[in-house]
Amino acid sequence: MQGRAFYRPATGTIKAGASKVGTRPVTPTVSGPRRLTLAAAAPGRESQAPMGRFDAAYYEQYYENATTCVSDQQTIRRLAAFVAGYLEHLDIPVRSILDIGCGVGHWQGVCRELWPEASYHGVEISEYLCDKLGWHHASITDLDPTDLRRSGTFDLVICQGVLQYLSDRQAARAINNLGAWCDGALYLEALTARDWRENVDRQRTDGEVHLRAGEWYRKRLTRHFQNCGGGVFASRAAGVTLFELEGNA
Numbered sequence: 001m002q003g004r005a006f007y008r009p010a011t012g013t014i015k016a017g018a019s020k021v022g023t024r025p026v027t028p029t030v031s032g033p034r035r036l037t038l039a040a041a042a043p044g045r046e047s048q049a050p051m052g053r054f055d056a057a058y059y060e061q062y063y064e065n066a067t068t069c070v071s072d073q074q075t076i077r078r079l080a081a082f083v084a085g086y087l088e089h090l091d092i093p094v095r096s097i098l099d100i101g102c103g104v105g106h107w108q109g110v111c112r113e114l115w116p117e118a119s120y121h122g123v124e125i126s127e128y129l130c131d132k133l134g135w136h137h138a139s140i141t142d143l144d145p146t147d148l149r150r151s152g153t154f155d156l157v158i159c160q161g162v163l164q165y166l167s168d169r170q171a172a173r174a175i176n177n178l179g180a181w182c183d184g185a186l187y188l189e190a191l192t193a194r195d196w197r198e199n200v201d202r203q204r205t206d207g208e209v210h211l212r213a214g215e216w217y218r219k220r221l222t223r224h225f226q227n228c229g230g231g232v233f234a235s236r237a238a239g240v241t242l243f244e245l246e247g248n249a
């Protein structure tokens, strides 16, 4: 791939350690300052989150109740617009999308708006959501991607708020799967131990998760991806030219 013209306006800064607990919800937000609400696990927990955990009550609390929800459609629209703009900037085309652990499907509608020609595949481990919304039922640890698309690969893989529900072993396997399934870009959000300490709104973020160091994720992701910043990771197969200060090549 050819090099890219170097111009991008500066954006706002994030002050390290400045956010007190409760500044961002990781899977979406409501209004006002960005609150980080990620869904996470207790340190050391090893078993995969039981599928029954992701039932009607879970989605009511984190997605439907306005006072406790971690995310909403408006927040995802803003995030997706950023991802779409950044991928266009990086020359990564989006014709196929895998949304693994897609939840109530906030990304589905905005993907249709942003990439109208792209195929969208929503996958969930929640039997409740699969029955209700028709998602493909599988786990990120054992999905056969050729059940969705003959090539088994996707230009854009979205994995938002899922990995923290997995044990170390399962999360490592999931990251290898993401590497195998993605030949363009990955949008990844996973709650880390530091996020839980410093960044998230604990009232809206699921803390019953596996809290790991960011380094744990970076070490495994770097085998497959270039970190472009903003939660965007370019597959090494995509051959993206990344300026040195844009991310961690």
Ligand SMILES: C[S@@+](CC[C@H](N)C(=O)[O-])C[C@H]1O[C@@H](n2cnc3c(N)ncnc32)[C@H](O)[C@@H]1O
Residues within 6 Å of the ligand: 027, 038, 039, 049, 054, 071, 100, 101, 102, 103, 104, 105, 106, 123, 124, 125, 126, 138, 139, 140, 141, 159, 160, 161, 162, 165, 166
């Ligand atoms: C915090 S929600 C995020 C939902 C959606 N990605 C979003 O950001 O709106 C986590 C979702 O991950 C799903 N999930 C958890 N473990 C999973 C697994 N092993 N494979 C696939 N999905 C999983 C849950 O069912 C739940 O819907």
